[in-house]
Amino acid sequence: MITQQVPASFFDRRDDTIVSWLGSAGALINTRGTVLFIDPVITTVSRNGEQVAETGHRLKTPCPIQASDVPRADAVLYTHADGDHFGRKTAEILNVNLKPVFIAPPPVQTRLQEMGVVGERIVTARDGASIQIGEAEVVVTPALHDWNEKNPWQRGDCCGFLVKTLDGTIWHPGDTRLLEELLAVKGVDVLFFDVAEARAHLGPEGSARLAETCGATDLIAYHYGTFEVPPGGPFGSDPKDCLGLVEELSAYYRQLNPGDLFSLKRKTVL
Numbered sequence: 001m002i003t004q005q006v007p008a009s010f011f012d013r014r015d016d017t018i019v020s021w022l023g024s025a026g027a028l029i030n031t032r033g034t035v036l037f038i039d040p041v042i043t044t045v046s047r048n049g050e051q052v053a054e055t056g057h058r059l060k061t062p063c064p065i066q067a068s069d070v071p072r073a074d075a076v077l078y079t080h081a082d083g084d085h086f087g088r089k090t091a092e093i094l095n096v097n098l099k100p101v102f103i104a105p106p107p108v109q110t111r112l113q114e115m116g117v118v119g120e121r122i123v124t125a126r127d128g129a130s131i132q133i134g135e136a137e138v139v140v141t142p143a144l145h146d147w148n149e150k151n152p153w154q155r156g157d158c159c160g161f162l163v164k165t166l167d168g169t170i171w172h173p174g175d176t177r178l179l180e181e182l183l184a185v186k187g188v189d190v191l192f193f194d195v196a197e198a199r200a201h202l203g204p205e206g207s208a209r210l211a212e213t214c215g216a217t218d219l220i221a222y223h224y225g226t227f228e229v230p231p232g233g234p235f236g237s238d239p240k241d242c243l244g245l246v247e248e249l250s251a252y253y254r255q256l257n258p259g260d261l262f263s264l265k266r267k268t269v270l
Helices: 088-098 106-114 180-184 203-214 239-246
Strands: 017-023 026-031 034-038 044-047 050-053 075-077 101-104 122-124 130-133 136-142 159-165 168-172 190-194 218-222 252-254 261-263
Touching (some): 017 168, 017 218, 026 159, 026 168, 088 106, 101 106, 101 130, 136 180, 180 203, 190 203, 203 239, 218 239, 239 252
Parallel strands (some): 034 075, 075 101, 101 122, 190 218, 218 252
Antiparallel strands (some): 017 026, 017 261, 044 050, 130 136, 136 159, 159 168
């Protein structure tokens, strides 16, 4: 993979909807001028003379944009509070610089409040809730990500997001087991496809099942290729291992570089 830097023009007003994968599970959306982040972890810190991810991991490839360089954000959406999804340093920078709305389940809300985010800019992500942010309707989908044997996340502690736009619907299911309720979600155009071979994740099989039932025509792989970790598990899975599952789906399976831009309106990588 070769990181493509997200250009400043990404944040301009426009007449379509574009999406960028930020690495790991992060996503950036501009729909007709409304800018949304999902699970951004886009701040590096110095450790022993080198720049590493704020999670502490060495990076395989640079961040496509640093939080300090983001010129505009209308809302930041968090699926849950695991450190590879909720980057505290990123959240602090976006909060201070841009004052966006934060949409998040209660465990993330607690962390945001500890950071000093004011209550009117925090919206609770509850299953089935619909939140209008500019040109986007954000619908919360359920998730169960009970990977931790001690104090595991419960239903309501994690979620996914459907982002409905004039150009189509984007679904980021977050980290979750395959729940029966998720199979009822329809009308999706772009599905973020979780390739992580790990307990309490959709994994390739669950993601392929969702791709089939939700009707997505484009799949964007995530949860891979970002951190210097051993092969396998939630960070080290290979998206090519999913090819056998997706080849019979009527959907285009995309392995984007971090920072690549995908247009829903034109159905193409820009």
